[in-house]
Amino acid sequence: LQWSSPPEAIERFKSQEIWFPPPQFYELCRLCNFSSFRELHKFSSDRALEGCERWMPVMLTASDGDIELLPGDELYPENPDYTGEKKIIMSTDKKVEDVMKEGSVFHRIVIKNINNLAVYVNIQAKYKHINPLMINSDCSDYSSRL
Numbered sequence: 001l002q003w004s005s006p007p008e009a010i011e012r013f014k015s016q017e018i019w020f021p022p023p024q025f026y027e028l029c030r031l032c033n034f035s036s037f038r039e040l041h042k043f044s045s046d047r048a049l050e051g052c053e054r055w056m057p058v059m060l061t062a063s064d065g066d067i068e069l070l071p072g073d074e075l076y077p078e079n080p081d082y083t084g085e086k087k088i089i090m091s092t093d094k095k096v097e098d099v100m101k102e103g104s105v106f107h108r109i110v111i112k113n114i115n116n117l118a119v120y121v122n123i124q125a126k127y128k129h130i131n132p133l134m135i136n137s138d139c140s141d142y143s144s145r146l
Helices: 006-014 022-031 037-047 096-102
Strands: 058-062 065-069 107-113 116-121
Touching: 006 022, 022 107, 022 116, 058 096, 065 096, 096 107
Parallel strands: none
Antiparallel strands: 058 065, 065 107, 107 116
């Protein structure tokens, strides 16, 4: 075990020293908004009674990667399949870069491969939550429309 700050953990992920799945990458990007545990604790205490939203990522498979769509994203389905029973498959023949260039309302994680993730968010978080910092693990730039 090794203790790391969120930015340190992301740097270790970028250098492929460690790996964590997309939801943890997303949460570490959110934690990067706080420079101390005290700040995080204050934020958490201040918004504790605001409520939460249940959500499940919806995968969009592109020709060269995947995009995990999250609530608020313009491509997120109106009625997502929370249980997996509907077996809904979203896919496109387009490349990830083209899907990103065509979009304008983002709340998504782009997955080019197991070690290449990027978080893109330009929506207002609900319930006084804080959005993750938009961090890309490989420095590709899809931010021209953000």
